[in-house]
Amino acid sequence: MRGRAPPIHWVDMHSSPLAPVFTALRAALHTMAAVLAVVVAVRAVGSGGATSVAAMTLAALWFAIYASGVVLVRSSRAGWWWLAALSLVWLGCLSVSGEAVYLVFVMFFLYLHLAGMRWGTVCVAMSTGAAVVGFGMHNGWSVAAAIGPILGAAVAVVISAGYQRLFDEVRSRQLLIDELLATRAELADEQREVGRARERERLAGEIHDTVSQSLSSIQMLIYAAERRAGGHSPELRTARTAAADALAETRRLIDELTPAPLDGRSLSAALQRVTDDAGGHGLSTRLVVDGEPFGLPMPVEAALVRVAQSAIGNVVQHARARVLRVTLTYSSDEVHLDIVDDGAGFDADVASGFGLTTMRRRVRELGGDLDVVSEPGHTSVAVGFRVEAGLR
Known part of the structure; x- marks a missing residue:
């Protein structure tokens, strides 16, 4: 009643x-x-x-x-x-x-x-x-x-x-x-997970930029010394083998700390996987790689993949879009990622969702730029990083 x-x-x-x-x-x-x-x-x-x-x-x-x-x-x-x-x-x-x-x-x-x-x-x-x-x-x-x-x-x-x-x-x-x-419990869990992921990415980046680079240099120096010795020094050969094993183990550790979509894949392959996953929700998807790919710092690659995951997830869940295009562009000293859909759009000036806030913070901490433009029928998320040649 x-x-x-x-x-x-x-x-x-x-x-x-x-x-x-x-x-x-x-x-x-x-x-x-x-x-x-x-x-x-x-x-x-x-x-x-x-x-x-x-x-x-x-x-x-x-x-x-x-x-x-x-x-x-x-x-x-x-x-x-x-x-x-x-x-x-x-x-x-x-x-x-x-x-x-x-x-x-x-x-x-x-x-x-x-x-x-x-x-x-x-x-x-x-x-x-x-x-x-x-x-x-x-x-x-x-x-x-x-x-x-x-x-x-x-x-x-x-x-x-x-x-x-x-x-x-x-x-x-x-x-x-x-x-x-x-909601507070969910946000706390999500923040802890984000914190763990960011710490894993930071550690992977530190290991890549320090230990991995040093081991690679040591291996090259030992190889040069071995060539000067005519290849008859078992100690140098042992040292080179040990350095190679340590470098392989370090790279394996970096792979384990790397976000899952990047595990064992190039950046374009990881983005292709994320894009293809969105195609399973009825979207017409396409990934375009423009320019000559070059190696990027691992944190930058991880950030690009995470931004793509978050932005494409928003398209799948909220945009009611039919077409999704992802473009990865390499220039001489920059890399750009553009994610464009033809969905309903939103007010980008006032949007402050957790996902968008996290994307902005992640890109800003690495010195990149993120721009969001949205209107009915067209939404684009553009990410850009300037990459110095010595950091590739």
Whole structure:
């Protein structure tokens, strides 16, 4: 039923700062039910007569059903049966004792909570009428006898409306908090992964630029010395072999630290793989390599591959594009990567997503430039690095 809230005990608000408030409200309702049931039973005893035993029994049965429902009922369908049983027992008690009118105040809150404000108000109005009629049949008709249940019903409606609004507000805030916590955890994991990847790339670059280059130079020097010795020096030959083995091991270590798409591949081959993967999502893809390829510092190659992965991933997920073109251009002292699609585009001036921010930071840290131009039907991501001949 639309607008219906779940029963009090079905809602987990333990993590909410307002949990004590809801606990206090539940405790107050349970206490009121117990006190009123005792009042009805005691007053029935005091009235004497043949109906007193029936009134006491029905009051006790009513509270037993109430208490069992609080503990056992776990679904909305069972809640309706529980409420129907309470209503029937209450009406039976009211038929034999006018004192049972007191129990209607607990019923008001149960109707409003289980049936929601719309249908709950209808139930409250009907039970108010039943209470006035039942009390009048046993104690006579008067305006004062009618005012009590009516005022009680009005107060119950106002309190339940406030409770429902508070409940909805707390629930929406709790959902928002849960989403924020989950997002924060995801971002933390992603940042840690990015940090590990950047550190791996940095280490690979350092090893490539220092240890690998030094071992290569040592190997060449030993080879030159061996040639001058006429190739008859077993010590130099052993040293050259050891240097070659160390260089091979260093290169293997660099490969392990290199991003996966570059593992065992040239830059163009890695970009071809990333581009082909996008073609599996219904895009028409093409990679163009312009100019004479030359060796690039490993961090630059890794950055180009990572930018391509991120930009092409955005095209696949968000652009609704049909055509994707990737161009790798080598000039005398520069390398450029252009990723162009014909998708829906976006506002590049205000875009600040994590992927775009990461691309900008990665390129900027290596001294490169990244430009993004986007409009409906055309989006381009252009990356450029200036590469000195001695760093190739």
